[in-house]
Amino acid sequence: MFSSFHLHERLLKALSELAFTEPTPVQAQAIPAAMAGHNLLVTAQTGSGKTAAFLLPTLHRLLTHPATPAQTRVWIVLPTRELARQTLEQVEQFAKFTFLKACLLGGGEDFRVQASQLRRVPDIVVGTPGRMVEHLETGSLLPAQVDILILDEADRMLDMGFAEAVEKIAKACSARRQTLLFSATRGGAALKGLRDTILPDAQDLQLNAVHELNAETRQQVITSDHTSHKDQQLLWLLQNETFAKAIIFANKRTEAERLFRMLSQRELKVYVLHGDKDQKERNRALASFRTGQDKVMVATDVAARGLDIEGLDLVVNYDIPRSGSDYLHRIGRTGRGGEAGLAISFVTPNDWNLMCSIERYLKQAFERRNLQGLKARYQGPPKNAAKKKKQQARKVEKQTRGGPVKPKSIKPKTKPAPAAVAIDGFAPMKRKAAKDPNQY
Numbered sequence: 458m459f460s461s462f463h464l465h466e467r468l469l470k471a472l473s474e475l476a477f478t479e480p481t482p483v484q485a486q487a488i489p490a491a492m493a494g495h496n497l498l499v500t501a502q503t504g505s506g507k508t509a510a511f512l513l514p515t516l517h518r519l520l521t522h523p524a525t526p527a528q529t530r531v532w533i534v535l536p537t538r539e540l541a542r543q544t545l546e547q548v549e550q551f552a553k554f555t556f557l558k559a560c561l562l563g564g565g566e567d568f569r570v571q572a573s574q575l576r577r578v579p580d581i582v583v584g585t586p587g588r589m590v591e592h593l594e595t596g597s598l599l600p601a602q603v604d605i606l607i608l609d610e611a612d613r614m615l616d617m618g619f620a621e622a623v624e625k626i627a628k629a630c631s632a633r634r635q636t637l638l639f640s641a642t643r644g645g646a647a648l649k650g651l652r653d654t655i656l657p658d659a660q661d662l663q664l665n666a667v668h669e670l671n672a673e674t675r676q677q678v679i680t681s682d683h684t685s686h687k688d689q690q691l692l693w694l695l696q697n698e699t700f701a702k703a704i705i706f707a708n709k710r711t712e713a714e715r716l717f718r719m720l721s722q723r724e725l726k727v728y729v730l731h732g733d734k735d736q737k738e739r740n741r742a743l744a745s746f747r748t749g750q751d752k753v754m755v756a757t758d759v760a761a762r763g764l765d766i767e768g769l770d771l772v773v774n775y776d777i778p779r780s781g782s783d784y785l786h787r788i789g790r791t792g793r794g795g796e797a798g799l800a801i802s803f804v805t806p807n808d809w810n811l812m813c814s815i816e817r818y819l820k821q822a823f824e825r826r827n828l829q830g831l832k833a834r835y836q837g838p839p840k841n842a843a844k845k846k847k848q849q850a851r852k853v854e855k856q857t858r859g860g861p862v863k864p865k866s867i868k869p870k871t872k873p874a875p876a877a878v879a880i881d882g883f884a885p886m887k888r889k890a891a892k893d894p895n896q897y
């Protein structure tokens with residue numbers, strides 16, 4: 458029960474209006490730790506309820522320790538404008554019965570309007586790294602009074618090249634601040650570096666072993682022979698699968714645009730979300746998709762990162778994502794809050810190895826599926842090829858762990874030639890070394 462956290466009564470009132478009764482696991486762990494003032498490093502998937510996990514203790518602190526005169530005391534940094542907007546909406550929901558004010562600093566919006574909003578000293582600023590740094594540099598964003606710095610989707614911010622901007626933001630605010638860093642994955646060296654520099658003494662809460670993710674989402678793969686085959690399979694799915702809302706991921710903007718045109722021509726009501734769209738178009742597309750007027754959204758990873766769309770129950774990876782962590786972020790759009798979801802990935806012969814590496818990353822095997830009348834000729838590499846490959850991989854592993862594997866001694870079929878002897882002072886020619894079995 459949320460009441461056991463002793464949150465401010467105005468927050469409890471908002472929670473009961475939102476029908477949040479039981480805290481999710483990430484909330485159960487992170488809320489008390491954040492309320493006790495600890496720096497936190499939380500690994501939790503999108504859809505786990507992590508936004509409330511950092512917003513509730515933050516709003517509680519603002520309400521129980523008010524500042525006079527008013528100051529901007531919380532910065533929340535997220536990788537994309539859409540995510541920032543979505544987080545702002547959640548702030549507004551939780552703070553509905555309070556006087557706390559928040560403002561949005563996203564790229565693509567009018568800089569001067571944002572600067573004038575900052576002059577009115579909102580309690581909370583929610584923004585994207587690039588735009589926040591611009592406001593810091595022009596002096597419209599003042600760091601002195603920041604009590605709490607929240608970095609959400611930190612792994613993604615680093616993937617998107619925001620490491621320097623995030624460090625700038627962290628360095629700008631007071632050393633006494635509390636820092637809450639949320640990430641969907643454990644990230645790589647860059648995230649470790651960031652953790653070491655900006656929150657060395659943090660409590661480390663790992664709320665998701667990768668393979669436990671999205672238990673409510675079924676994950677399937679469908680093999681496809683080529684692009685036009687994928688197009689047919691996609692159309693079949695959209696016409697035959699039962700779903701409320703679907704998102705289709707493409708790896709490139711041009712591909713997203715092509716799919717959007719193809720689906721629009723079939724009289725499907727579709728929207729597209731990618732980085733070439735201006736902010737107004739993106740907002741309009743998202744608003745329509747959210748309100749349920751349109752059932753299909755085509756998107757690229759960056760544009761759709763972390764979006765929380767109620768009722769989204771089908772994710773189609775038209776293009777297989779480039780990494781396991783991108784896969785996680787995509788399927789994190791569905792199966793949210795324990796709802797059932799379906800994630801389908803198209804796999805062409807070129808994608809097979811990538812798909813296997815994603816399965817290994819997730820420690821899960823995807824369900825194989827074929828569509829009636831559209832079964833691909835390609836059903837994965839031939840069985841014995843896969844077996845050979847495994848044997849090869851095992852040998853390489855042995856070699857790297859325990860030195861070279863001795864080549865098997867080859868018994869000569871005929872009698873061995875007599876040992877070579879030096880003739881007229883020439884050394885005997887050496888026999889060629891046996892070929893390294895892993896070389897080819």
Ligand code: AMP
Pocket residue numbers: 476477478479480481484502503504505506507508509765793794
């Ligand atoms: P998030 O991981 O923060 O994007 O949250 C995913 C979805 O779960 C959002 O739509 C939240 O409104 C919802 N949610 C978060 N916490 C709870 C809760 N304790 N009870 C019910 N729904 C929740």
